Amino acid sequence: QQQVKQSPQSLIVQKGGISIINCAYENTAFDYFPWYQQFPGKGPALLIAIRPDVSEKKEGRFTISFNKSAKQFSLHIMDSQPGDSATYFCAASSTSGSRLTFGEGTQLTVNP
Amino acid sequence: SAVISQKPSRDICQRGTSLTIQCQVDSQVTMMFWYRQQPGQSLTLIATANQGSEATYESGFVIDKFPISRPNLTFSTLTVSNMSPEDSSIYLCSVLGLADEVQETQYFGPGTRLLVL
Numbered sequence: 587q588q589q590v591k592q593s594p595q596s597l598i599v600q601k602g603g604i605s606i607i608n609c610a611y612e613n614t615a616f617d618y619f620p621w622y623q624q625f626p627g628k629g630p631a632l633l634i635a636i637r638p639d640v641s642e643k644k645e646g647r648f649t650i651s652f653n654k655s656a657k658q659f660s661l662h663i664m665d666s667q668p669g670d671s672a673t674y675f676c677a678a679s680s681t682s683g684s685r686l687t688f689g690e691g692t693q694l695t696v697n698p
Numbered sequence: 699s700a701v702i703s704q705k706p707s708r709d710i711c712q713r714g715t716s717l718t719i720q721c722q723v724d725s726q727v728t729m730m731f732w733y734r735q736q737p738g739q740s741l742t743l744i745a746t747a748n749q750g751s752e753a754t755y756e757s758g759f760v761i762d763k764f765p766i767s768r769p770n771l772t773f774s775t776l777t778v779s780n781m782s783p784e785d786s787s788i789y790l791c792s793v794l795g796l797a798d799e800v801q802e803t804q805y806f807g808p809g810t811r812l813l814v815l
Contacts, residue, residue, distance in 0.1 A: 618801060618803065620797070620803050622806075627809075627811075628808060628809070629702075629790050629806035629807050629808045629809045630741070630790075630806045631806070632699070632797065632803060632804075632805060635797060635801070635803065637801070675740060675741070679803070684729055684794055684802070685743075686743075686803070686804055688740045688741050689740065690739075690740050691739070691740050
């Protein structure tokens, strides 16, 4: 199974709130899980990534939580800001990122 | 990470014509990829551009429709041939680069926005 399932499809959050995006995978060979952020008119940009040997990784307001037994991982955006409004894609790969499987994307809107 | 540029950034084309999209990287990279992103959708891998050999296409994509060149380690082109309105999409190139000391991942160019009338 190569799919990565992402939810929700869209998310509206008030400024200062917490945004949570979830992803689930089937392929146990996946060992690298990056998140990409895409603003309108731009290409996707690597935001943060995690490997399955840790359960959480935090970079500033962005945190990835990883549950290896459940084959799920999630992105948490703390103190969400209007500038965070973008489409977020989770992804997974099994060998050095040479082949990425993407989730369907989540369109995040942070209201001021 | 590498700086990736694409030309053109956008174009409006007539059906039946072809468009060649260029991808330039500011450093040598081992692997380059081409993706299609239809409006409001996720990214779909078209092919891996191999330096010095034919590209490796994903299921549903063929060389006659999407010929790819990669003459060196910093440059690749994707041609969208005999275009139809269904080819209206964003076309993205990506390169494999270091995310940290031990992990590689893909970095994306800004994309080419194509509208076929």
